[in-house]
Amino acid sequence: MSELREEEKDVLEYIKRFANEEVKPLARDIDLKEEVPRKLIDRMKELGLFASYIPKEYGGYGMSFSFLIRAIEIISKACPSTSLVLDGALTLFGEPVLMFGSEDLKKKYLKRVAEGEIGGLALTEPGAGSDAAAIKTSAVKDGNDYVINGTKIFISNGRLAKFFVVDVVTDPSKGHRGITTFVVDSDAPGFKISRDIHKMGIRGSSTVELIFENVRVPESNIVGKLNEGFKVVMETLDAGRIGIAAQALGIAESAFEEAVIYSQQRKQFGQNISNMEGIQFMISDMATEIEAAKLLTYNAAERWDKHEPCIKESSMAKLYASDAANRIATDSLQIFGGYGYTTDLDAERHMRDAKITQIYEGTNQIQRVIIAREVMRELNP
Known part of the structure; x- marks a missing residue:
């Protein structure tokens, strides 16, 4: 590496x-x-x-x-x-x-x-999550502009972003081959935030629902080519998944380190609980998972830097790091015992923050489908 x-x-x-x-x-x-x-x-x-x-x-x-x-x-x-x-x-x-x-x-x-x-990405819709090709937000050509109508949901950086990459349908007859990507400014007439979405975790992140009502966007704001937006979406998510793996890794490291320090201070049965084999096994498992997640994530990032194919690698990194983060956040809270279940400490926040990493940028069930597909393609081209 x-x-x-x-x-x-x-x-x-x-x-x-x-x-x-x-x-x-x-x-x-x-x-x-x-x-x-x-x-x-x-x-x-x-x-x-x-x-x-x-x-x-x-x-x-x-x-x-x-x-x-x-x-x-x-x-x-x-x-x-x-x-x-x-x-x-x-x-x-x-x-x-x-x-x-x-x-x-x-x-x-x-x-x-x-x-x-x-900036931000506006892809997900109420009826199109894992199935990104099912988006319904449309753009109709009008002179040198396109007019966008539709709804996007769960959009991160919602109230902070000055502009978004937005994926819309420009040719409904072509399915996913009729999707086009635009850059849309958040101050464009007809662009509205309809509501803020309150969440279980990453609560500080501005997450909103967006409404597009006859939003005019110049043709020059197309990202890539007309009707080739699905390719833009897929490659964007390849990079985004590595970012989510890194996020999951950071959450896991924080939860883990706090739990290890606590275990060396907390005394039960006349000794630090870190001396107990059951706690040591938990610590060793978490440390190993963090190291494995780190290697997968850094490897995927390096392949991206080298412009090497990394569909499988980015999905593996996102899948493993996010699953590991959830296991580690849960086990770290367990080490804190009853105190971990309270809001006096950060253990419960780490649990809440970790969960989303298994969901956004493609659920971990979708990541497994992608990985299996890529493995079979490699072994039987």
């Missing part, structure tokens, strides 16, 4: 300090108030995090995807809601524009992301 560049390692040290000293102390309030404070977003902008992955020709620093994944992991360890602001802006908005956008579209939007403006 290749090493990060020295300057990337140096920046990660700054991010660790930011996460530990500025983000983590606010994590509980972020959960309670259901909002990432503006001062943290502004600090991420000051630290150049939004510019980190954007290429230099569009005002960024041109750091690697592997760097970005580690940054998401570090911030997620402190507060996954905060990391999702950065993750959504770069992997879910920036990446599809970077991969498929025209030069004009890249100059127009990637520079704004590098300057700290936030």
Whole structure:
């Protein structure tokens, strides 16, 4: 597995300090108030995090995807809601524009992301979750514009984003081959947030339902080609799943470390519970799972950096890291015993935050379908 560049390692040290000293102390309030404070977003902008992955020709620093994944992991360890602001802006908005956008579209939007403006992805609909090809939001050509109508749900960065990558149906007769991807500005007439969605975990992440009522978008805002948006969706999710794996990894690491420290302080039967074989087995299993998840996640990120096929690898990373995060959050809470079940400690929040990583960017059941399909294709091309 290749090493990060020295300057990337140096920046990660700054991010660790930011996460530990500025983000983590606010994590509980972020959960309670259901909002990432503006001062943290502004600090991420000051630290150049939004510019980190954007290429230099569009005002960024041109750091690697592997760097970005580690940054998401570090911030997620402190507060996954905060990391999702950065993750959504770069992997879910920036990446599809970077991969498929025209030069004009890249100059127009990637520079704004590098300057700290936030983007998002609007794909999911009330009747189209795992089945992304079932979307109904439509775009009809009118002169040099397209007019969009429909509804999107569970949209991250909803109230923060200045623009979204939006997937719509432009030719209903072609099924998934009739989907097109656009960039839509959030201040476009007819673009509305109909409601905020309150969640079990990652409560600080702004999640909304969007309504499009005759929203006019110029043809020049097509990402990629007309009726080829499904390809944009699938490749965007390949990158996004690695980001979610990193998020899950950060949650798991935080839950694990807190539980291990507690086990070395908590005394029962005249000794620290960390001396008990049952607790030691739990610790060893969790440590092993974290290391395995880390290797899968970093490997998928490296393949993405090298532009190597990574459909299987990104799904494996997301599947394993998120399943591991849920097991680890549960076992960590168990080590805390009754105290872990209270809101006095963070163990219960880690459990709540971990769950979503098994659901978004494609449920883990869908990941298993993808992995099986790719394995069979490799063995029987």
